[in-house]
Amino acid sequence: MRYAVIMAGGVGSRFWPASTPEMPKQFLSFFSSQSLLQQTVERIKPIIPTDRIFIVTNANYAAIIKEQLPSLPIENILCEPQAKNTAPCVLLATKKIALIDPDASVAVLPADHYISQPDVYLDVLNAAFEHAEQKGMLTTIGIQPHRVEMGYGYIKYQKNNLASTGNELTTSVYKVDAFTEKPNYDKAKQFIAEGNYLWNSGMFIWSNKVIQKAFEDYAPAMFSVAASTLNKSEDFVTGATGITQFFAQVESISIDYAIMEKAESVSVLPGVFGWNDVGSWQAVYELELEKDAAANATNVPLDAIDAKGNLVRLHNRGKKVALLGVEGLAIIETEDTLMIAKLERSQDVKQFGHS
């Protein structure tokens, strides 16, 4: 059976003041009445029912998740007692699912991305499942780059299409050559020019047995801690000795570093389905479809004179906003804070969260 593990433990401050450590990005609604987490669940529901969806998160967020996903079984919320990056989270969920279904295949997905073409996305995800199940390979979905971007890691792949060599897939599948770090501008430009590079989206699909074997091979210490702490379903309950011991003893490391970069045989499927990691207020502005004639996007009544390209997001929907002669601003108001930032500087708003 197919399962999904949604990673929802992020504490990002890129959407300050709307996002806070108490209410990070994945629980916020940007272009929809649904939060990014809710959208992530809705998106995969046609192929994976909620009882086979697991959420790995911080214990502080369990209440928000229960509220946002009332149909999710409570035991499907796995709470990390401390943040140890993504590899321990993945192994935790892997062990949990292994107890339920030894023959599971699993998609590990971020909770806070936006996808404008969910149907196309599901086709790619289904193809990735089929490939992972048939070939027993660690599989990832890479995003076809459409600009020179220094903010993401890249996946280099070998140009011969695995899908053309005898299987039934309609989607191309390539063998991964290397996972690379975030490049500088020249390197990013070169990657795009070479053509066989994709953005690393953090979406992984594999047979649950194959990823366990990969942990055993490439992260043996962590695997062995898991073997001695995570054996029965009670070990996964929030605050239990098993999960607590596991997180106390393992190193903090990403799944990319711990497994993907070391594994010999990884496959990648290129995806073109309107993916956006919604990394800043500027991304929110760009993704917003409802804009007025002067390209202002607002969630409250707006009176604009010579004002264009502004994003207005107010907590109090009853308030009116008037703009005169201003351009390219993010105007964000929460209950207790008003932020006004140049949209082009919006990646710097996290500095406010630390002050």
Place this chain on the structure above:
Amino acid sequence: MRYAVIMAGGVGSRFWPASTPEMPKQFLSFFSSQSLLQQTVERIKPIIPTDRIFIVTNANYAAIIKEQLPSLPIENILCEPQAKNTAPCVLLATKKIALIDPDASVAVLPADHYISQPDVYLDVLNAAFEHAEQKGMLTTIGIQPHRVEMGYGYIKYQKNNLASTGNELTTSVYKVDAFTEKPNYDKAKQFIAEGNYLWNSGMFIWSNKVIQKAFEDYAPAMFSVAASTLNKSEDFVTGATGITQFFAQVESISIDYAIMEKAESVSVLPGVFGWNDVGSWQAVYELELEKDAAANATNVPLDAIDAKGNLVRLHNRGKKVALLGVEGLAIIETEDTLMIAKLERSQDVKQFGHS
């Protein structure tokens, strides 16, 4: 005895959204806990006690004035039943004071200007009173221009100093040659270059008998309406037949047009006392002395990154403001409206008030 008449009927929208028709500029506090009206009264109190100060206003503002000036006798608030510009207001107050003190001298003053050197101002005002009382001339105070300004009327004066011809005044006094309209840029530049031009501040000082004679000579129709409607103190009570008839019958005209431009013998005293008509949010920004190292002026806690020269005025003093990469903005929030405007465009905010 000396009296003051403060013109406080303005309904200006230059401080939208803080100013509204219900609460115009003269009742707002900008650089002080006191409103501009309260400051105007405080400024002249050393020479004119409140029982000799009259306020001409719109009936809608009577309650605000009572609240802001609790020591003012209620009968000193004169309420226009309709707006007919300044000449009828002046004549109304003139007639009211004539009933109380036939030998009064009167200063007519705007309610909404700021003066940074009130002591110097009082010296000039005293000199103007002395001159008006001794010479029986209509007298005005002109502001020494310090920039090419197209937004004010100018007063041209004859260069021989009347004060040097035998009287006791320490302040220069000149004979007015002409009152001029707001000039274009070239004309304003020429006025400054010529040297014998002052800004028309709308402050007038005269013997109450002399101004009555001037109305009789230059505005005989209005004078005659007043003679038949405003004869006893009951005629001045809000809603009384006298005052209602008077305003219904007189034409709408400014004191400048009706009297000052026609009068043969008008004197002017140049004033240099830190006068500012506080005509826009930009003026408020410039007059504000308390600014941070990046020249931001705020009335709430401000966290600024690469943000300078901004004016922040929030109704809710408990709210925090964060600014990133923005410059020269007026950020004004009332209970129900947030306005963000380029300070240099702030003379245009009145457009919002009309929409």
